[in-house]
Amino acid sequence: MDHTRRLLEIMARLRDPQTGCLWDLKQDFRSLLPYTLEEAFEVADAIERGDTDDLRDELGDLLFQVVFQSRVAEEQGLFDFEQVAQGIADKLTRRHPHVFGDVVFDDEAAFKRAWEQAKLDERHAKAGKAAASVLDGIGAALPALVRAEKLQRRAARFGFDWPEAEPVFAKVHEELDELREAHAEGDQAHIEEEVGDLLFVVVNLARHLGVSPEAALRAANAKFSRRFQHIEQCLAEQGKALEGTPLEELDALWDQAKARERS
Known part of the structure; x- marks a missing residue:
């Protein structure tokens, strides 16, 4: 059975104005956005936990969001699921001329340059002007952490980057000093700005060290929770309550948890 067609038919029934689901009928692009983001993060969570059964289910939930958004667009005469699939198929074919054409790249670096150029050409065409920013798209x-890394990676591909990690360590210290100065001044707006600068450069350091800042922070969150x-x-x-327990005792239990994990 063609389960993709079945899924599309189910979606159409859910959105049927006469016999559909009242909740599904009320949804639009904007109201569905939180659910789409949530499903994407649940896919990431399943991957990080190594739960392939859960991953299959979560990918299905994410696919449903694509089908749902496509159905809403189809009802408005904008596009449908088939056009979404066609668009990504055409894009993948276009961006892999060495697989679907006769182009030959000397090495992976040459392929990456061609890939970025193809994306830039697409952005120019979409923007209708040759002066589109390389950061467009x-x-x-x-999420701010993810976007920071993507902005930095995009700029780096065009030469705007430190050549190695060492100067980034120095930049972290510089931003931390500036944050201390802002804190001493007591200007909350300035403090917020400097916190942002510090976070941005820490993302840059993670990138230079070959670490995904999003994955690293997710792991740190999980560790804190444990x-x-x-x-x-x-x-x-x-028989004690968390509230009211002295910080020294809490710290001792925290150190105990750390020792247990290391052993």
Whole structure:
């Protein structure tokens, strides 16, 4: 059975004005956005946990969001799912001339340059002008950490980058000093600006060290949750409440959790 066609038919029934689901009928591009982002992050979570059964389910949920958005667009006469699929198929064919054509690249670096040039040409064509920025196409709605990395990677491909990690370490220290100065001044707007600068350069350092800042922070979040839950469990076993427990005791339990993980 063609399950893609079945999925499209299910979506059409859910949006049927007479017999469809009231909740599905109320949705539009904007209202669906949070669900689309949530499903993308749940795909990432399944991958990080190595749960392939869950990954299959989450990919299905993400695909449903694509089908849903496409159906809304079809109802407005904009485009349909077939055109979405056609667009990505054409794009992949166009960007891989060494696979679907007779172009030969000398090495991976040459392929990457051609890939970026193809993307730039597409952005120029879409913008209708030759002066489009090389940063065009990096979604403003992306999570800030992800967008920072993408902006830096895009600029780096055109030569705007430090050649190695060492000067980035120095830049981190420089931004931290500027944040201390802003804190001493007590100007909250300036503090916020400097915090942003510090986060941006830390993303740059992660990139130079070959680390995904998003993945690293997700791992740090998970680690914090594990250790904090250890504190909660220990206190519960002692009949104590988290609130009101001295910080020194909490720190000792935190160190205990760290020691357990390392062992």
